[in-house]
Amino acid sequence: MFGTTLSLALRSIRRHLLRSFLTILGIVIGVGAVVTMVTLGKATTAAVQQSISALGTNILQVRPGQGFGRGGGGPRPPDFKPEDVEAIANQIAGVTAVAPQAQATATAIYEGANWSTTINGTTSAYFQVQPWPLAAGRIFSPVEEAAGKAVCIIGNTVRTNLFRGGDAVGLRMRIGAISCDVVGVLSARGQAGFGGDQDDVVIMPIKAVQRRFTGSRDIRLMLVGVDQKFSTATVQASITDLLRERRTITAGKEDDFNIFDTKQISDTLTGTTTRLTGIVAAVAGISLVVGGIGIMNIMLVSVTERTREIGIRLAIGAVAREVLMQFLVEAIALSCLGGVIGLVIAQLAIAIIAPLIKVQWIFVPEINIFAFVISAVIGVVFGYFPARRAAAMNPIDALRHE
Amino acid sequence: MGAVASNDPLISLRGVTKTYGQGATMFQALKGVDLDIAAGDFVAVMGPSGSGKSTTMNILGCLDVPTDGTFLFRGYHVETLDRDQRALLRRKYLGFVFQGFNLLSRTSALENVELPLLYRGDEKRARRDAAMASLDTVGLADWWDHTPAELSGGQQQRVAIARALVTSPDVLLADEPTGNLDSERSVEIMQLLTRLNAEKNITVLMVTHEPDMAAFARTVVHFKDGLVERIESQHRQGERVES
Numbered sequence: 177m178f179g180t181t182l183s184l185a186l187r188s189i190r191r192h193l194l195r196s197f198l199t200i201l202g203i204v205i206g207v208g209a210v211v212t213m214v215t216l217g218k219a220t221t222a223a224v225q226q227s228i229s230a231l232g233t234n235i236l237q238v239r240p241g242q243g244f245g246r247g248g249g250g251p252r253p254p255d256f257k258p259e260d261v262e263a264i265a266n267q268i269a270g271v272t273a274v275a276p277q278a279q280a281t282a283t284a285i286y287e288g289a290n291w292s293t294t295i296n297g298t299t300s301a302y303f304q305v306q307p308w309p310l311a312a313g314r315i316f317s318p319v320e321e322a323a324g325k326a327v328c329i330i331g332n333t334v335r336t337n338l339f340r341g342g343d344a345v346g347l348r349m350r351i352g353a354i355s356c357d358v359v360g361v362l363s364a365r366g367q368a369g370f371g372g373d374q375d376d377v378v379i380m381p382i383k384a385v386q387r388r389f390t391g392s393r394d395i396r397l398m399l400v401g402v403d404q405k406f407s408t409a410t411v412q413a414s415i416t417d418l419l420r421e422r423r424t425i426t427a428g429k430e431d432d433f434n435i436f437d438t439k440q441i442s443d444t445l446t447g448t449t450t451r452l453t454g455i456v457a458a459v460a461g462i463s464l465v466v467g468g469i470g471i472m473n474i475m476l477v478s479v480t481e482r483t484r485e486i487g488i489r490l491a492i493g494a495v496a497r498e499v500l501m502q503f504l505v506e507a508i509a510l511s512c513l514g515g516v517i518g519l520v521i522a523q524l525a526i527a528i529i530a531p532l533i534k535v536q537w538i539f540v541p542e543i544n545i546f547a548f549v550i551s552a553v554i555g556v557v558f559g560y561f562p563a564r565r566a567a568a569m570n571p572i573d574a575l576r577h578e
Numbered sequence: 579m580g581a582v583a584s585n586d587p588l589i590s591l592r593g594v595t596k597t598y599g600q601g602a603t604m605f606q607a608l609k610g611v612d613l614d615i616a617a618g619d620f621v622a623v624m625g626p627s628g629s630g631k632s633t634t635m636n637i638l639g640c641l642d643v644p645t646d647g648t649f650l651f652r653g654y655h656v657e658t659l660d661r662d663q664r665a666l667l668r669r670k671y672l673g674f675v676f677q678g679f680n681l682l683s684r685t686s687a688l689e690n691v692e693l694p695l696l697y698r699g700d701e702k703r704a705r706r707d708a709a710m711a712s713l714d715t716v717g718l719a720d721w722w723d724h725t726p727a728e729l730s731g732g733q734q735q736r737v738a739i740a741r742a743l744v745t746s747p748d749v750l751l752a753d754e755p756t757g758n759l760d761s762e763r764s765v766e767i768m769q770l771l772t773r774l775n776a777e778k779n780i781t782v783l784m785v786t787h788e789p790d791m792a793a794f795a796r797t798v799v800h801f802k803d804g805l806v807e808r809i810e811s812q813h814r815q816g817e818r819v820e821s
Contacts (some may be wrong), residue, residue: 191682191684488693489697490665491680492694492697492741493665493666493669493697494669495662495665497662498697571641572636
């Protein structure tokens with residue numbers, strides 16, 4: 177019985193190829209849009225998470241000042257001192273390492289090539305706080321660090337531009353007014369999530385940078401690594417208390433420093449992209465429903481147009497249920513077909529769009545299955561009404577229909 | 579059900595009335611028709627439009643039910659059956675041929691003929707064989723893969739007859755089967771129906787306006803004003819015998 181109904185429905189679809197195609201166009205677009213949008217949304221979320229984890233998770237960034245965009249007026253709050261770094265590292269539970277940073281900009285020169293880059297003065301703690309493996313060489317030793325020796329670890333961009341991508345370890349380059357030995361090369365990290373090339377950097381012992389470039393012991397930024405077992409919020413509160421005490425901020429006054437939790441930002445951004453994906457999917461979902469209404473419209477027209485055919489079938493001895501099933505199965509077969517075509521188009525669209533918006537191509541099985549099931553359900557829901565109308569026809573009137 | 583005794587009529591209408599509409603617009607199409615049709619007969623139904631012949635054919639074809647009266651067919655009281663039960667009767671025992679051929683467009687002759695077998699649930703192979711045999715009976719076996727648009731009117735009507743025949747029905751109901759054909763094609767169709775009636779012992783009920791076509795029948799039923807006016811028995815194409 178079902179095989180017969182299905183073959184009847186498929187014959188009818190084959191007989192009216194153009195009409196069938198127009199009928200399913202809405203479903204094709206709807207399914208295609210939903211799958212494309214949700215997949216790209218997920219890919220974007222993954223990309224955001226990835227670029228944030230490149231900044232390092234479980235890291236607190238501590239800066240003087242009151243955070244973004246609230247600088248104006250009053251004296252500039254003081255920078256941190258090396259003693260602050262020591263205090264945070266030694267007195268607060270859950271802190272794995274504290275890396276101070278002092279930055280300067282200078283031009284690096286090697287043989288004929290020169291390259292303007294950022295010089296980042298820090299300690300070996302920098303490599304404990306965040307995982308950033310070396311591509312070659314080593315990090316600076318405690319002795320070099322304590323002495324503030326002119327040794328440097330270069331980023332991949334600097335290596336490319338200054339050493340033409342060749343092996344740089346052991347070579348000596350000029351940077352600003354000093355010369356320094358390249359002891360290590362960092363592995364490439366690529367673009368940061370917030371713009372800027374993370375690989376365009378030269379890392380040197382902080383004492384060297386302070387002495388030769390910034391000319392003070394001031395520290396503009398501390399990276400605090402937090403043990404996985406501790407919540408960043410708790411550690412953040414402890415650091416706040418400690419720094420308020422050290423900077424003698426009286427109760428009731430606002431902090432003159434800010435602590436930036438990358439995990440918080442990661443959660444916020446992930447939440448935002450997930451929510452945006454939801455909204456876009458909902459809009460695409462509406463087009464799926466519109467596609468369903470399209471199926472119903474054309475099926476209704478088709479039932480009217482095929483009144484005579486229905487009359488023939490009834491006269492030949494089709495019972496009402498068989499006519500109903502034929503039209504219902506036809507609607508379901510059409511919408512499922514539309515669903516499958518939509519899925520294929522979605523994969524193509526994703527393959528084309530993903531590189532354009534710089535996200536990874538991914539396949540999300542759940543959304544594909546979900547969209548297909550929805551298209552089948554749409555076939556049942558919007559096919560039922562026209563099918564019932566066909567089945568209720570009177571054979572005599574149907575045969576006389578012009 | 580039981581076998582139909584040879585002297586019992588295959589079809590028997592008693593006091594059949596049919597009323598359309600209600601109140602002021604009420605129209606009585608049939609006013610008490612009594613009619614017996616024997617198995618194997620070839621009956622032409624004639625009469626002016628509005629005389630009730632189409633209504634009678636619809637009832638005989640189990641497409642419609644009488645408002646009052648009884649319709650006995652193969653031991654079934656058809657007037658008591660519901661829509662789907664009548665559909666099953668049509669599927670099993672009746673074949674239809676229409677004035678306008680009523681083939682499915684964009685569908686090959688073979689698929690058109692297969693259609694009733696599809697509803698009967700025959701296997702693909704059996705369907706194909708039976709449909710080809712039926713097309714062969716009407717002389718169109720070579721045209722099996724042609725769509726109605728590629729066939730002449732006479733050929734289309736022969737495909738329609740093949741479709742009606744394919745289930746080996748007891749009764750073939752033909753509603754002005756030659757109405758859309760020229761006289762030469764019409765004669766061919768009538769000869770085909772006569773042959774089927776004689777060789778396969780199929781009872782043929784045919785509505786026609788044309789005396790030339792009615793001349794092929796063995797019995798001619800004349801309708802007038804919702805009643806059977808008279809019934810003639812005749813030898814094929816000649817010698818009329820008033821009953």
